[in-house]
Amino acid sequence: MKSSGVASTVSWMAALVGGLVTALLPASYWWLTYQYQLGEMTNEAIINASQVAALVRQSRSVLDADKSRLAELISKDLTLTELPEARYVRDLNGRVLAGNQGKLEQPILSASEPVYASGRKVGEVVITRSLLPVAYRTGIAALLGLAIGMSIFIIMRVIPLRALERALASLHHEKERLRIVVDYALDPIITLSHDGMVESFNPAAEKSFGYRAKQVIGKHIETLMPGFEPGQSILSQGKAQSGETVEGVARRRDRSLFPVEYALSSTSDSADGTLVCILRDISERKEAQQSLAFMANYDSLTQLPNRTLFRDRLIHALARARRHDKLAALMFLDLDRFKLVNDSLGHAIGDKLLQGVAERLTLTLREADTVSRYNANTKEVRQEETGGALISRLGGDEFTVILEGLKHVNDAASAAQKIIDALTAPFDIDGHAVYISTSIGISLFPLDDSNIDTLLKQADMAMYYSKESGRNNYHFYGEQMNHFVHQRVALESSLRAALENKELFLCYQPTINADSGRLIGVEALLRWTNPGLGKVPPEQFIPVLEEMGLMPEIGEWVLLTACRQVRAWQQAGLAPLRLAVNLSARQFKQGDIVEHIGKLLRETGIAPRMLELEMTEGMLMEHTESSGATLNALAALGVRISIDNFGTGYSSLPYLKRFPIDTLKIDRSLVRGISTNNNDAEIVHAIIALARSLKIRVIAVGVETEEQKATLKRQGCGQIQGYLLSPPLPAEECERWLRARSSAEWVRTLPQNQNLSTA
Structure with missing residues (x-):
């Protein structure tokens, strides 16, 4: 309520009370x-009436004869009133x-x-009495009441109004003093409405944010503090009442961001109270904190993580590897003959060499790994998330690398x-061409150990072994692992040249009708013989491919x-043979696989119905929509379309109805135990029954004994394939086998134009 309204209200109340007092005093008198005179007169009338009645009872004639006696009787004033009065008796x-x-x-x-x-x-x-004297006195009482x-x-009017004026003057003075304090405060002070609209903006806030007060008053606080919701982020946590400071981010007029610390308080306990926000720019404090964090955790020379941060990151890396069931590798790097460079060219050159090595390590691993770095301009510690590695400098010429998320040992x-x-090329330092190499030791988690200190010791030992082995190389901890890695590297190197050197070749394994013995077709199987490695089993080299x-x-x-x-x-x-060929997952995912198969059929002249593409259940289930479109x-x-290794993969079977599947190939692991393991026999029986109900052919793979063949025939398996008939044969040997079978009476080949849909 404004001061004029308060004054008006006070005046009305004072007039009301004064008027009541003025009216009530004479009226009350x-x-x-x-009432007093009326009561007094009534009592005297009663007394006089009783006295007259007593005389009348003595003599009835007194009313008419003895008037003087009656007059004397009623003339007595019992109350001695001062008011003029008259008394009489009437008939x-x-x-x-x-x-x-x-x-x-x-x-x-x-x-x-x-x-x-x-x-x-x-x-x-x-x-009767005259009340004129009472009226005079009442007038006097009225004058007194008026006074x-x-x-x-x-x-009631003057005193409160004077107090109000003094209060308003004091309030104005306090407000002015507060305005001066706010205007000259070093920290930005902003007042907000309950819904976050800016109500005031002091000069310090203008300086910090770059806005004039009139430019932000009436706008939402998010203009200055992105994402800031005063009613939710602070008040709901009870921080407005406690004055607790909170860190946040503010935005200047030029859109640049800067860190702030602010306290938010409310002028009222209700939700509609004004909010007072006092901020402080803490950019310098943050820079100081980041500088301290850098000095504590990073090497000042190379700006790589130091020993302290390295150990902390190693703990977390191993925890992640354990949680996700992944490999992790720890590398110890020691520069070969660094002491010679340091002693001959000086420590300044040695320091620059260490910086150059750190830079090359960073560049080498940046494309595929993560490197923790320190930005010297912003003094901001950050981590470039491009993979899974951390390079550190432990001191001197020792570096470490933590590799995370490894799929294979060969990645390390x-x-x-x-x-x-990367370190083979010379370093150009102050006109000197400096050559350096490194010896690397590698330990693996969890293959070598799961204890951090043990892994550190193992990597260090492997590094010294590399130095003893001639330097400029790497070794894994443990000879067995070291041999495995070298074997894997050799395997990959040999595979890259295998196709050009014609080391890869195909073998063919026949498939026959289990009841009639009629030849149905052959399956093409990839084989590899390397001059150095000999015959390599397909289960070893195909996953590597x-x-x-x-x-x-x-x-x-x-x-x-x-x-x-x-x-x-x-x-x-x-005779025409149905050809079964395994299709790899990457082949199947190629967008042009259908066009490629069509072109292949046209070029070779093979009838489409004579080609059967084998794939696993997992390939079909990985992307069901795209898989269905490709299969159709x-x-x-x-x-x-044939499903290979059926019965050992996905247990979800609806895809058999959704996709155009022609054949199920029962896995050899189930066929092997069909005569000795009731579970395997039941599974095979269930697969055959399922295929029969869906009108899908079944081929049993890996048939090696007559007993297995007989069991499969009893259960209704239509076709078989395995060493009982023939092992996988090279093309020439397979041709001889096919011709020999063609001349036998029990072999019935398919006519040239026979439809194999019922075979």
Whole structure:
């Protein structure tokens, strides 16, 4: 309420009270005197009436004869009133019998009382008084009441208004003093409404944010503090009442951000109170904290993590590797003959060499790994998230590298070789061409150990072993692991040259009808014989081909070679055979696989129904929508689809109805135990029953005994494949086997134009 409104209210209340006092004092006096006189007169009338009645009972004639006696009787003033009065007795006809009515001045008050004789009213006693003296005194009381009322009015109005004026003056003074304090405060002070709208903005805030007060008053606080919601982030946590400081980010007019510390308080406990926000720019404090953090955790020379931060990061890296069931590697790097450089060229050159080595390590691993770095301009410690490694300098010429998220041990070997290669080129330092190399030791988590100190010791030992082995190389801790890595590296190197050197070749394994013995087709199987490694089992080199990304190229060669071979057999007079070829996951995911298969069929002249593409359940289930589209497109070409290793992969079977599947190939692990293991036998029986109900052919793979063959026939398996018939044979040997079987009576080959859909 404004001060004028308060003054008006006070005046009205003072006038009301003064008026009431002025009116009530004379009115009260008049009413009380009136009631008193009326009561007094009534009592005297009663007394006089009883006295007259007593005389009348003695002599009835007294009313008419003895008027002087009656007059004497009623003339006695029992109360000795000062007011003029008249007393008389009158009969029932109103005739005055005794006394005198007199002439009294108005106002007049009268009281009467009946006189009874023998139970009958015979007259009445009347007393009248003039209240004019009372009226005069009432006027005096009115004057007195007016004086009192005026006094009350003055007291109730003037004193509060003077107090109000003094309070307003004090408030104005306090407000002015507070304005001066706020205006000259070094910290920005902003007041906000309950919904976050800026109400005031002091000069310090103008300086910090770059806005004039009029530019932000009426706008939301988010203009100055992005994401700041005063009603939720602070008040809901009870921090407005406690004045607790909170750190946040503010935005200047030029859109630059800077860290702030602020305290938010409310002028009221209600949700509608004004909020006062006091801020402080803590950029310098943050820079100081970051500088301290850098000095505590980073090497000032190379700006790489130091020993303290390295150990902390190693703990976290091993925890992540344990949680995600991944490999982690710890590398110890020691520069070869660094002491010679330091002693011959000086410590300044040595320091620059260490900086150059740190830079090359960072650049070498940046493309595939994570490097913790320190920005010298912003003094900000950050981590470039591009992979899973951390380079540190422990001191002197010793560096460490933590590798995370490794899929194979060979990933660590590859990173070590990259480091060695990167340090081969000379360093140009102040006109000196400085050559340096490094010896690297590697320990693996959890293969070598899971204890941090043990892993450190193992990596250190492996590093010294590298130095003893001639320097400029790397070694894994433990000879067995070291041998495995070298073998893997040799395997990859040999595989890259295998296709060019024609070391890869195809073998073919026949498939026959289990009941009639009729030849159905062959499956093309990839084999590899290396001059140095000898015959390498497919389960060893095919996964490596997949990991190296060579399967699309190798798979294309397998398809082309197998189709050409089957076509060549047909041209040589052999009956048409259904050709089964395994399709790799990467081949299947290629967007042009359908077009590629169509082109291949046209080039080789193979009928589409004679080509069967084998794939695993996992390949189909990985991307069901795209898989379905690809399979439908292949089926539209006429190509058959086969599920390899069925019964050992996904247990979700609805895809058998969704996808155009022609054949299920029962895995050899189930066939092996069909005669000895009831569980395997039941699974095989269930697969055959499922396939029969869906009208899908079944081929049992890995049949090696007559007992297995007989069991499969009893259960209704239509086709079999395995060493009982023939091992996988090279093309020439397979052709001889096919011709020998063709001449036997029990072999029935398919006619050239036979439809194999019912085979």
